[in-house]
Each structure stands twice: as structure tokens, then as C-alpha cells.
Amino acid sequence: MKYQSTRGHRMPQTFSEILLGGLAPDGGLYLPEVYPQVSADELEAWRELSYADLAFEILSRFCDDIPAADLRALTGKTYTPEVYCNARPGDNIADITPLRLLGEEGADGADGKTPLHLLGLSNGPTLAFKDMAMQLLGNLFEYALTRAGQELNILGATSGDTGSAAEYAMRGKRGIRVFMLSPHNKMSAFQTAQMFSLQDENIFNLAIEGVFDDCQDIVKAVSNDLDYKARQKIGTVNSINWARVVAQVVYYFKGWLLATSGPGQKVSFCVPSGNFGNVCAGHIARMMGLPIDKLVVATNENDVLDEFFRTGVYRVRKSAETYHTSSPSMDISKASNFERFVFDLLGQDAGKLAALFRDLDTNGGFDLRGTPEFERIREFGFVSGRSTHADRVATIRDLSSRYGITIDTHTADGVKVAREHLTPGVPMLVLETALPAKFADTIREALGREPERPASFEGIEALPQRFQVMAADASLVKAYIAEHTGL
Numbered sequence: 001m002k003y004q005s006t007r008g009h010r011m012p013q014t015f016s017e018i019l020l021g022g023l024a025p026d027g028g029l030y031l032p033e034v035y036p037q038v039s040a041d042e043l044e045a046w047r048e049l050s051y052a053d054l055a056f057e058i059l060s061r062f063c064d065d066i067p068a069a070d071l072r073a074l075t076g077k078t079y080t081p082e083v084y085c086n087a088r089p090g091d092n093i094a095d096i097t098p099l100r101l102l103g104e105e106g107a108d109g110a111d112g113k114t115p116l117h118l119l120g121l122s123n124g125p126t127l128a129f130k131d132m133a134m135q136l137l138g139n140l141f142e143y144a145l146t147r148a149g150q151e152l153n154i155l156g157a158t159s160g161d162t163g164s165a166a167e168y169a170m171r172g173k174r175g176i177r178v179f180m181l182s183p184h185n186k187m188s189a190f191q192t193a194q195m196f197s198l199q200d201e202n203i204f205n206l207a208i209e210g211v212f213d214d215c216q217d218i219v220k221a222v223s224n225d226l227d228y229k230a231r232q233k234i235g236t237v238n239s240i241n242w243a244r245v246v247a248q249v250v251y252y253f254k255g256w257l258l259a260t261s262g263p264g265q266k267v268s269f270c271v272p273s274g275n276f277g278n279v280c281a282g283h284i285a286r287m288m289g290l291p292i293d294k295l296v297v298a299t300n301e302n303d304v305l306d307e308f309f310r311t312g313v314y315r316v317r318k319s320a321e322t323y324h325t326s327s328p329s330m331d332i333s334k335a336s337n338f339e340r341f342v343f344d345l346l347g348q349d350a351g352k353l354a355a356l357f358r359d360l361d362t363n364g365g366f367d368l369r370g371t372p373e374f375e376r377i378r379e380f381g382f383v384s385g386r387s388t389h390a391d392r393v394a395t396i397r398d399l400s401s402r403y404g405i406t407i408d409t410h411t412a413d414g415v416k417v418a419r420e421h422l423t424p425g426v427p428m429l430v431l432e433t434a435l436p437a438k439f440a441d442t443i444r445e446a447l448g449r450e451p452e453r454p455a456s457f458e459g460i461e462a463l464p465q466r467f468q469v470m471a472a473d474a475s476l477v478k479a480y481i482a483e484h485t486g487l
């Protein structure tokens with residue numbers, strides 16, 4: 001299995017070669033040269049597999065340069081019920097991503113014959129779906145670095161979800177340190193406690209006196225100093241990382257296996273989307289032969305993706321035009337994984353893709369209206385919708401009263417949009433991308449009470465915290481990193 005760049009760079013790479021890197025040298029993203037195919041018979045044979053063994057079967061088709069026994073050990077240690085222990089009472093923890101039937105609905109939430117499910121992806125240590133991929137990444141990184149006798153210092157900026165998922169995945173890992181910048185006093189008490197209560201010596205929380213954009217600017221400034229970056233062995237774990245995408249392919253298969261009983265049955269997925277990493281994995285699962293009917297892209301008020309799927313016009317927003325919403329992990333102006341999907345829309349024509357993304361850089365977007373390429377989104381099963389704060393609040397209330405379940409704001413965007421795209425008789429699986437404990441403000445607004453908290457998070461705000469406050473100054477951050485790496 002070799003990997004190509006979406007922009008045509010001619011040096012096919014192996015899985016291990018792209019594991020620790022980011023963009024291809026030509027600025028493109030890596031994709032496999034061909035999508036491995038899974039037959040209906042193989043799918044049926046996978047029904048009895050544990051999540052870890054299913055992950056091994058799927059990953060082994062994408063990475064042939066890690067010995068099978070090693071890969072099996074890595075998936076086995078990653079996908080255990082001890083790690084994904086925060087499921088709701090009644091969910092089957094052994095499934096890792098348990099499926100919960102909400103009810104049978106018709107159009108617009110009326111009673112009907114279409115099963116509406118939640119696929120629980122948020123039972124890991126940080127209560128958001130990013131753990132599903134990040135936990136594997138932590139183990140893969142440790143394995144690859146140990147094998148190569150190298151070390152890696154991960155530098156990132158976070159306003160919440162990604163930073164904590166990265167820290168919980170990398171804590172205690174050999175050869176890895178994490179330097180995570182967050183805006184001082186700007187995260188919720190819960191999110192702050194989640195990150196800052198980690199006592200592992202390889203985790204460094206830097207609370208920057210500024211806003212999230214200041215943190216991001218510092219990361220860019222440090223990364224642009226190529227000498228420093230090389231000397232300090234600086235890397236990232238951002239959402240374009242291929243291993244993260246491929247790890248997410250697994251739960252589409254698991255969801256299908258849990259929702260069906262025989263070959264060829266179709267299901268649809270609805271995916272609360274931001275950087276398009278999650279739903280891109282669904283597209284790849286479909287390209288591998290998984291019988292998916294629709295892939296529903298749900299956005300919040302930041303509707304750049306919804307606009308594209310409705311009209312064919314892709315118009316990225318300026319960061320000043322990005323709304324801060326109550327589903328903050330979907331607040332994006334430009335979807336970093338979208339290029340992978342567009343590559344397939346264009347029939348994997350790297351020349352066309354490079355031209356289109358040059359347009360995007362100069363004109364802030366591109367227009368595929370009326371082209372045969374845009375028609376292909378139907379062939380790929382894509383539809384979309386958007387949701388607002390009022391929709392989230394109404395949906396959280398509705399699911400609480402109708403089904404007695406509390407969902408988070410991102411999942412609420414998903415349920416709202418999923419209901420607009422039900423096909424009679426085709427199970428609809430909404431991906432639950434976070435648990436409500438993380439977004440207490442909106443739950444209080446919708447339900448007038450606090451969200452449930454998994455037992456392991458009781459009293460987390462009272463734990464001792466470990467962090468360093470620092471002015472928004474890249475040179476201070478650089479000095480801090482150098483001091484702690486000793487490089």
C-alpha cells in the first residue's frame with residue numbers, strides 16, 4: 001500500500017513514512033493510491049470480531065509496513081473497554097462504540113418506520129470522539145519512534161477538545177512530549193481541569209495570556225522557524241494526519257455491523273462536521289465497499305460545507321467571519337480534510353485539484369456548479385444541512401423528553417439534520433461526537449439542570465493542576481520548550 005499526494009507529488013510513501021508527517025512536500029494531503037476493497041462475505045465474517053480485531057483487519061489493509069503481530073498488539077491495547085469506559089448505563093461497553101436505538105421516526109420526527117440510532121463515539125478518556133483516533137495515534141507514535149530510536153515534541157494550540165484528546169493519548173508515552181498552548185482563563189472549568197490535572201511529566205500545559213488565535217499564531221511562528229523546529233524535533237497531531245482518518249474508518253464498519261443483520265443492507269450516517277475528518281472517514285468506508293446509503297454532513301452556523309453540498313460553491317470564510325457557537329468544535333472557516341474528498345470528486349486528477357486549490361488561495365473559494373464533478377456527490381451519497389443554537393436547544397429538549405437521553409450540542413446538530421434526511425426503512429446512525437458533560441452551559445439552558453457526569457469525572461475541578469502561565473510571546477515559548485527538552 002503506497003500513498004500519493006492529492007497534488008501529484010511523485011514520491012509514493014509508505015504508511016510509516018507519512019505517520020509522523022503532515023502535508024506532502026507539494027502542500028497536498030496523502031491518500032492511498034487505491035482504496036482496499038472489502039467484500040460482502042468478508043463483512044459477514046467480521047460480525048463476531050471484537051472492536052480491536054476489526055480495527056486490526058481494517059488497518060492492516062492500509063499499513064503493510066508494520067508486522068501483523070505488532071499491529072494487532074497496538075489495536076488490542078488501544079481499543080479496550082477500560083479506555084472507553086464512560087458509556088451510558090445500559091450501553092454495551094464491550095462494543096467500544098455502542099449503538100443505541102432512540103426510536104423509529106418518520107419525516108420531521110413524527111412516528112414512523114425509520115430507526116434513528118446514536119453511535120456512541122465519546123466514551124473515551126476526554127468524552128469526545130477524537131479519542132477514537134488519537135488513542136491509536138499515541139500508541140502508533142510510541143511504536144514508530146521506539147523502532148527508529150527517535151523522539152518527538154508535539155506542539156499544539158487548543159481551545160478544548162483536540163488538546164485534551166492529544167494529551168490523554170500521549171501521556172506517559174516513551175519518546176514523546178506534548179507542549180499544549182491554551183488561552184489562559186478562556187476554557188470552561190471542566191475542560192481546564194481535564195487538561196491541567198494531568199500530572200504526567202511528558203505533558204506541558206502552557207496557559208497563554210491571550211485568546212485562542214494568539215496561541216495559534218505562536219504555534220505558526222515556532223513552526224516557521226525551520227532550524228528550531230528541526231533541532232527541537234517539533235511535530236503536530238492535527239486533523240489532516242492520515243492515521244487519524246483511517247482510525248475513524250473503523251467505527252463506520254462497526255456501526256454498520258451493529259445496525260444490520262445481513263449482507264447488502266444499507267444504513268446512513270449523519271456526521272457533525274468541522275474539519276471534515278470524521279465524515280471523510282465515512283466516505284472512505286463507502287469507497288471500500290461498505291453499504292452506506294447517505295452520508296449526511298451536519299454543520300452549525302458555520303455552514304461552509306453545507307453551502308458547498310447544496311450549491312457546489314465552496315467559499316471559505318475569514319476567521320473574523322467565523323461564529324463562536326455552542327457547538328464550538330464545529331466552528332471552522334476552512335475544512336482542512338476537504339481536499340481529500342474533492343480529490344475523489346475530481347476523479348483523482350491531481351492536476352485539476354492543484355488548479356482548484358490555487359483558486360482557493362487566490363479567490364477564497366471555488367465553484368463546481370453545474371459540473372459533472374459536482375454531480376458525483378450524489379453518487380457518493382452526500383447530502384447536508386445546518387443547525388443553529390435554537391435548533392440545538394430544541395433538539396436536546398426533544399430527545400430528553402421523547403427518549404429520556406441527554407445529548408451534547410454537536411450531536412444535537414447531527415440529530416437535527418439527520419431528521420431532514422431520513423429514508424424510510426434505512427437505519428440512520430447519528431455519530432455522537434461528545435458527551436453532554438463537556439457542554440454544561442447549553443444543557444442548563446435547554447433542560448434547566450446539570451448534565452450527567454461519568455463517575456470518573458466527579459470532582460475533577462478540585463484536583464491539583466499543573467500548568468505554566470506565559471505571555472503571548474513566541475520567544476518565551478521557544479525558550480520554555482528548549483529548557484524542557486534539553487535539546
Ligand SMILES: *Cc1c(COP(=O)(O)O)cnc(C)c1O
Binds near residue numbers: 278279330
Ligand atoms: C472535532 C469535533 C467535531 C468535528 O469533527 P471533524 O472531523 O473536524 O469534522 C465534531 N464534534 C466534536 C465534539 C468534535 O470534537
